Amino acid sequence: MGRESLAVESFAMESLASEPLGMGLAVVVAVLLVLGSLFSLLAAVGLLRFPDLYTRMHAASKAGSVGSGLLLIAAGLHALDGAILLRALAGFFFILLTAPISAHLLAKAAHHAGQRLHPISVTDQMPRERVGPKD
Amino acid sequence: MSANDLLQSATGFSLVVLSLSLVLTVVRIVRGPSLADRVLGLDMLVAIAIGFIAVIAVRTGFNLYIDIAIALGLVGFLATVAFARFILMRGTSPQRLEPAATPPGPRMAKRGKAGQAARRRRRGDR
Numbered sequence: 195m196g197r198e199s200l201a202v203e204s205f206a207m208e209s210l211a212s213e214p215l216g217m218g219l220a221v222v223v224a225v226l227l228v229l230g231s232l233f234s235l236l237a238a239v240g241l242l243r244f245p246d247l248y249t250r251m252h253a254a255s256k257a258g259s260v261g262s263g264l265l266l267i268a269a270g271l272h273a274l275d276g277a278i279l280l281r282a283l284a285g286f287f288f289i290l291l292t293a294p295i296s297a298h299l300l301a302k303a304a305h306h307a308g309q310r311l312h313p314i315s316v317t318d319q320m321p322r323e324r325v326g327p328k329d
Numbered sequence: 330m331s332a333n334d335l336l337q338s339a340t341g342f343s344l345v346v347l348s349l350s351l352v353l354t355v356v357r358i359v360r361g362p363s364l365a366d367r368v369l370g371l372d373m374l375v376a377i378a379i380g381f382i383a384v385i386a387v388r389t390g391f392n393l394y395i396d397i398a399i400a401l402g403l404v405g406f407l408a409t410v411a412f413a414r415f416i417l418m419r420g421t422s423p424q425r426l427e428p429a430a431t432p433p434g435p436r437m438a439k440r441g442k443a444g445q446a447a448r449r450r451r452r453g454d455r
Contacts, residue, residue: 220332238350
């Protein structure tokens, strides 16, 4: 147990030390990290502050996916390895592919279950399918 | 300032900001008025956790973390889809269970003409 953890630690140290990361690439990775985390923070603030489920969904599914995607690309660039960069890009593509699908499914289910729009919403063009007892 | 110092400070900043957004999302999950809000908060939580794992991968130099992030994204997508199906099957929300004494007219958003026509058509069909 002790020797294994030591081996893992020395592996991490070696991969950190043997990294010939140039200053330009470090700047790019740092900018991507800061941008991605700020996008995630903005998504969380929007999730907290918007008045309605359907408006909150905008923040969570757009800014949130862009934030985590930028952080993934930063990790892929930092690795200095084509395969790992490709893996990170595949993860970003997967997030971009699945975030709208899950948001659409959730919005449709909530609308179907009778979740109402906030009163400041202008219009709701989707017909309500299963109406309540008095509607 | 060397490249390593720059990366250290950038990852430290990212970890702090991501922790703050995790806290904000947890506040939304606790406060969320309906189940759908909480499921949305869970989805956001998974997205922030993916970003967190990516930052940890940059900070420690372990590149295997990226695979873990991809797997977490897959699991989060499946969880959201399953919860959406659950909301669809359960079919009630606290707003619908309100007493019908208050007229829902001014509280509801106005519906477009197309929606009304489609609803009438659909009712006539069934």
